[in-house]
Amino acid sequence: MISNRPHHHSKRSIPSFVGLVGVFALAGCSTYVPFAADEDLATRARSRVTERLAERIQVPYEISDAVRAEVGERINPAWSEKRRAEAVSDFIFGRLSLDYTLMPTRTAKETFDAREGNCLSFVNLFVGVAREHRLNPFYVEVQDYQRWSYSNGVVISRGHIVAGMYVDGELNTFDFLPYAPKSYRDFKPIDDLTAMAHYYNNLGAEELIDGTLDTALDQLEIATGLAPGFDKAINNLAVAYLRSGEDDAALQLLEEGLEGHPGNVPIMSNLARAYQQSGRKEQADVIFDELEKVNKTNPYFLIYRGEANLAEGDEQSALDYMKRAYQSDSRLPEVHVGLAKVYLALGRTKEAQHHVDRALEIDETNTEARRYQALLRRGGV
Secondary structure (H helix, E strand, C coil): CCCCCCCCCCCEECCCCEECCCCCCCCCCCCCCCCCCHHHHHHHHHCCCCHHHHCCCCCCCCCCHHHHHHHHCCCCCCCCHHHHHHHHHHHHHHHCCCEECCCCCCCHHHHHHHCEECHHHHHHHHHHHHHHCCCCCEEEEEEEEEEEEEECCEEEEEEEEEEEEEECCEEEEEECCCCCCCCCCCEEEECHHHHHHHHHHHHHHHHHHHCCHHHHHHHHHHHHHHCCCCHHHHHHHHHHHHHCCCHHHHHHHHHHHHHHCCCCHHHHHHHHHHHHHCCCHHHHHHHHHHHHHHCCCCHHHHHHHHHHHHHCCCHHHHHHHHHHHHHHCCCCHHHHHHHHHHHHHCCCHHHHHHHHHHHHHHCCCCHHHHHHHHHHHHCCC
């Protein structure tokens, strides 16, 4: 089982899957749509985007001949369902010794070749290998664990994906995130097209963080084409429009997104910022007031407000928000990175170093924490 306790290696080794809640986990959720064959899925996906973007479509869980050959030597198709499920897990997390890294998000083939990936990368490989051996895994979105990134005044959003699978009639979920608490309450099975949209949304979010706008726009247009109502892709595509100077397109997308997803914090946050940038301060203030009322204990929102205040030069208000985020959930690496940023701005390097160290104890793959660690070591802050 994956431990929630911090590890102290350069990468986090994942020895086995985590089986979460059983039969009742998905009760009351929307009916799961059975997966399609790879070729059929690719055809349907390509029909939803422009011809130029269709050329980029790939099925994230498709496995290579190398994977097929290697796993085929270790799994007998005559074995029972339970034994085949155990063999798939043993192959992925025993034989391959995969390591967890937050970025980039990889396909099943890429995860196999690199021997590392994030939660969605692992699920892609797990789904591909398991389906190859007549098992029925599917993608599940965890609704109450979402990852936000605050960058240059906007919120970039990604979800958390786990695998679901029935084994001998009992539902199991398999989680590959090494440090997050495993007390999820809200699971939503998603079909393969939506799972593919998550994959392209992740790629787009990563390109946004890296500043590669043209590629980000392509990935996010694919994501919204595959799943037009997908809130995270809508939000991130609007961010890409804002950064490309297409303010009117961003505002329209955010306003339409908020109509379809009332109360969505990233969309509301970015809409408020877009209103600010277009001089519509009163409308921005109305949204900020609404956000404040409903997100008093949401650590990601508090980090967002802290960083917004820090960008405006109000370090004390930024520190107040970061401390509230810490009180809400001190186990999130993003909380400690946020505190480190504020303490650095205040010239309190010792406290900044403490929180960078703490962030890396929780998640040693955290890109921002590693960057600030390097800066502190070089004395470049």
